Amino acid sequence: xxxxxxxxxxxxxxxxxxxxxxxxxxxxxxxxxxxxxxxxxxxxxxxxxxxxxxxxxxxxxxxxxxxxxxxxxxxxxxxxxxxxxxxxxxxxxxxxxxxxxxxxxxxxxxxxxxxxxxxxxxxxxxxxxxxxxxxxxxxxxxxxxxxxxxxxxxxxxxxxxxxxxxxxxxxxxxxxxxxxxxxxxxxxxxxxxxxxxxxxxxxxxxxxxxxxxxxxxxxxxxxxxxxxxxxxxxxxxxxxxxxxxxxxxxxxxxxxxxxxxxxxxxxxxxx
Amino acid sequence: xxxxxxxxxxxxxxxxxxxxxxxxxxxxxxxxxxxxxxxxxxxxxxxxxxxxxxxxxxxxxxxxxxxxxxxxxxxxxxxxxxxxxxxxxxxxxxxxxxxxxxxxxxxxxxxxxxxxxxxxxxxxxxxxxxxxxxxxxxxxxxxxxxxxxxxxxxxxxxxxxxxxxxxxxxxxxxxxxxxxxxxxxxxxxxxxxxxxxxxxxxxxxxxxxxxxxxxxxxxxxxxxxxxxxxxxxxxxxxxxxxxxxxxxxxxxxxxxxxxxxxxxxxxxxxxxxxxxxxxxxxxxxxxxxxxxxx
Numbered sequence: 001x002x003x004x005x006x007x008x009x010x011x012x013x014x015x016x017x018x019x020x021x022x023x024x025x026x027x028x029x030x031x032x033x034x035x036x037x038x039x040x041x042x043x044x045x046x047x048x049x050x051x052x053x054x055x056x057x058x059x060x061x062x063x064x065x066x067x068x069x070x071x072x073x074x075x076x077x078x079x080x081x082x083x084x085x086x087x088x089x090x091x092x093x094x095x096x097x098x099x100x101x102x103x104x105x106x107x108x109x110x111x112x113x114x115x116x117x118x119x120x121x122x123x124x125x126x127x128x129x130x131x132x133x134x135x136x137x138x139x140x141x142x143x144x145x146x147x148x149x150x151x152x153x154x155x156x157x158x159x160x161x162x163x164x165x166x167x168x169x170x171x172x173x174x175x176x177x178x179x180x181x182x183x184x185x186x187x188x189x190x191x192x193x194x195x196x197x198x199x200x201x202x203x204x205x206x207x208x209x210x211x212x213x214x215x216x217x218x219x220x221x222x223x224x225x226x227x228x229x230x231x232x233x234x235x236x237x238x239x240x241x242x243x244x245x246x247x248x249x250x251x252x253x254x255x256x257x258x259x260x261x262x263x264x265x266x267x268x269x270x271x
Numbered sequence: 272x273x274x275x276x277x278x279x280x281x282x283x284x285x286x287x288x289x290x291x292x293x294x295x296x297x298x299x300x301x302x303x304x305x306x307x308x309x310x311x312x313x314x315x316x317x318x319x320x321x322x323x324x325x326x327x328x329x330x331x332x333x334x335x336x337x338x339x340x341x342x343x344x345x346x347x348x349x350x351x352x353x354x355x356x357x358x359x360x361x362x363x364x365x366x367x368x369x370x371x372x373x374x375x376x377x378x379x380x381x382x383x384x385x386x387x388x389x390x391x392x393x394x395x396x397x398x399x400x401x402x403x404x405x406x407x408x409x410x411x412x413x414x415x416x417x418x419x420x421x422x423x424x425x426x427x428x429x430x431x432x433x434x435x436x437x438x439x440x441x442x443x444x445x446x447x448x449x450x451x452x453x454x455x456x457x458x459x460x461x462x463x464x465x466x467x468x469x470x471x472x473x474x475x476x477x478x479x480x481x482x483x484x485x486x487x488x489x490x491x492x493x494x495x496x497x498x499x500x501x502x503x504x505x506x507x508x509x510x511x512x513x514x515x516x517x518x519x520x521x522x523x524x525x526x527x528x529x530x531x532x533x534x535x536x537x538x539x540x541x542x543x544x545x546x547x548x549x550x551x552x553x554x555x556x557x558x559x560x561x562x563x564x565x
Contacts (some may be wrong), residue, residue: 009370015371017376019395038401042549080290087280091276091280106296109299109541112481113538113540114298116520119525121294121297139294140294141294171279173279181342197382201384201385201386203385204499208521216385218384219384219499220278223386223389245558246387249383250382253382264378264443265444
């Protein structure tokens with residue numbers, strides 16, 4: 001019994017880890033070695049693939065595009081979601097429940113339902129094929145989850161804090177920025193982590209809304225390189241590119257692993 | 272909470288509501304509207320056709336095939352994920368070093384982009400240098416199929432990739448579910464001399480009903496809305512053998528600019544998702560032990 005348990009654990013560990021290890025190994029091999037020895041350790045590790053991916057395959061461009069898009073989205077998304085969920089949690093009014101369900105409904109609506117009209121709307125508003133457009137649309141599509149999470153965190157903060165702040169003469173806005181927002185830090189962190197993961201990996205919207213290859217984000221650029229690389233045979237750069245895409249997420253994962261797992265369980269059980 | 276602050280409420284809500292309304296709710300609502308028109312290209316040329324797009328979809332062999340593929344993927348992945356997740360969830364319960372290593376890394380596949388998953392599995396299924404082919408040859412298969420390039424195996428390969436991506440997440444749910452079962456139930460069973468397999472059959476598995484419901488609902492939504500994985504692994508091919516609803520939607524909408532037809536397809540997609548989720552939640556509508564009492 002103990003033996004099978006250990007064997008199974010090894011098996012699943014291998015299934016999870018080996019594909020990643022394989023990518024990393026191949027990213028250090030020249031293209032012909034990948035084809036002749038796809039399984040072996042790299043004979044002599046070389047970084048040429050990384051240089052190629054970064055310069056020739058224009059991964060650097062995609063990387064910067066992704067970075068800017070994610071950071072700008074978060075810079076808009078987090079404050080406006082926090083403000084909205086604060087009001088919905090702490091200053092309910094007639095119709096505020098309806099607004100909250102309006103936001104929450106977005107979590108069940110499949111993205112693709114909106115994608116064709118969104119494509120046309122973006123063209124009409126001159127947001128098509130612009131980074132600003134992608135950012136604003138990412139904000140809109142990330143609001144349901146973010147408002148939902150932050151609402152939960154604001155709700156559990158005691159009302160007395162707001163009252164005592166107002167007794168001290170603070171305005172609503174001051175109370176929010178100076179007292180409540182700092183107290184909601186755990187919620188902000190959860191919202192931040194999950195949005196980073198989601199936005200860094202986002203593919204469909206970026207594929208549809210950006211046509212100019214210079215403006216591609218990492219996932220779309222990655223897909224494009226895979227399609228074109230097939231004919232050029234430079235697979236080494238593709239493997240290096242995959243490592244470049246994954247590294248930021250691996251870092252986020254290993255730093256916040258506990259929090260990510262807790263939130264995922266809580267989110268799934270509630271939802 | 273004290274009254275007043277109407278202006279502050281408005282100012283705090285307006286940015287989020289404005290962006291959400293304009294760039295999310297409005298296009299969603301428009302999708303239903305657009306599906307009633309024959310609308311092609313970027314011109315303003317549109318013609319009201321009522322439900323014709325939907326009638327055409329029902330007759331469209333490619334689309335009907337795509338729904339079937341979605342359902343096959345859901346059923347296959349659903350069963351596989353339930354079986355794998357319950358095993359991994361048990362493995363995660365221990366406290367040994369190996370268990371800890373698994374617990375540290377098992378969510379990794381769920382972190383990476385579907386694009387990476389797709390590219391990775393394209394290599395794994397590569398007919399000349401991919402590990403799957405090499406293993407098949409080593410096992411004595413003389414003429415292994417071209418995997419992603421073969422109409423018989425393409426869909427199966429996509430399913431394998433999805434299971435690899437997803438099983439860890441569901442294992443985590445099952446692990447949490449097992450932890451949530453009260454110790455006393457197991458203690459009572461031990462006193463009655465219940466053997467491990469029976470213990471699993473009669474206690475653990477039935478008591479995880481809400482986790483099973485959650486998992487299957489989640490798998491249903493994910494597989495019905497599958498896009499990047501299929502598009503990048505097979506692009507729906509060969510010969511449409513792995514076409515799914517959303518790859519076909521992408522083709523009709525963005526390659527053929529047939530916007531009315533594409534939005535009708537998106538609407539049907541939503542209906543299918545809701546129907547499948549509804550069936551799952553009906554099957555698992557209540558606690559089986561509660562059912563026995565009444």
